[in-house]
Amino acid sequence: MRGDREAWPTTVDQAEAAERALRPLVDLSGRSPARVRTVAGLDVAYATGSERVAGAVVVLDATTLRPxxxxxxxxTAAFPYVPGLFAFRELPPLLDALERLTTTPDLLLCDGHGIAHPRRFGLACHLGARTGLPSVGVAKNRLVGDHEAPGPRRGDHADLLDADGTTLGRVxxxxxxxxxxxxxxxxAIGLAPAAEWVLRCSPRFRLPETTRLADQLSRRALRAATSGTGVSGW
DNA sequence: GCGACAG
DNA sequence: ATCTTGTCGC
Structure with a gap:
């Protein structure tokens, strides 16, 4: 049902070692993709009393935002939730889902942080480095860094800064x-273009359509697997 | 020692 | 993340 995967980290030390090994593959030059025709959203859903997880990816036309x-x-979850090592929990199902796609998206909008991370290597960096695709982290909450309150209107923003004043991201x-x-x-994308894409993909709700649809799909998949065939009724 | 801590 | 439907409010 699924291709073999590399030995997955079991401990924090192993995960941090794997993180260091992947670091050289990330492109933080600021260069952005020339053409973005499709944007993908990825998310993972979890069950309550089990280790069951569901990963989903939804690819949208960048112009119409249609799937x-x-x-x-x-x-099954392969790693516990550890702030800073979140990628090792969500990567397995997400990489599997990406492999099942029939098309290759031009941009990945991830449900979590990119370089706004303790070691500047969040989930979005892992996904980008492993797939080679431009990726952006879109998180609902802060992990590291500080920022002023952005203006009240859509599009208003403030820099997310680390203790040294280095820009980690944008609120x-x-x-x-x-x-x-x-x-x-x-x-493989700059912060300004990244923020522009997030805004473009969020025409009506707080979160990008990519994230919303991936969230819905992952929950559906989890529920279907938990309740049998997935077909309604009996 | 006391908080903070993506999902 | 997840437990959870309808409901009060802009």
Whole structure:
């Protein structure tokens, strides 16, 4: 049902070692993709009393935001939730789902941070480095860094800074008067373009359509796997 | 020692 | 993340 995968880290030390090994593959030059025709959203859903997880990816036309491809997989959590090592928990199902896509997206919008991370290597960096695709981190909450409150209107934003004043990302208001999201670079894209894409993909709600649809699909897949065939009724 | 801590 | 439907409010 699924291709073999590399030995997955079991301990914090192993995960940090794997992180260091992947670091050289990330492109933080600021260069951005020339053409973005499709944007993908990825998310993982979890069950309550089990280790069951579901990963989903939904690809949207960058102009119409209409779905053009999608894939979902169900599996078992391979790593606990550890702030700073979140990628090792979500990567397995997400990489599996990406492999099942019939198309290759031009940009990845990830549900978590990119370089706005303790070691500047969040989930979006892992996904970008491993797939070679430009990636952006879109998180609902802060992990590291400080920032002023962005303006109240859609599009208003403030820099997310580390203790040295280095820019880690951007706190972006995607809807008037609604709590902002945290955008940070993952791989092969600049911060400004990254934020522009997040805004473009969020025409009506706080979160990008990519994230919303992937969230819905992952929950559906998890529920279907938990309740039998997935077909309604009996 | 006391908080903070993506999902 | 998840437990959870309808409901009050802009």
């Amino acid at each position: 053009v491809d999608e894939a979902a997989v169900v599996g 972006l208001r995607t809807q008037d008067g609604i709590r902002p999201v945290h955008v940070s670079v993952g791989h």
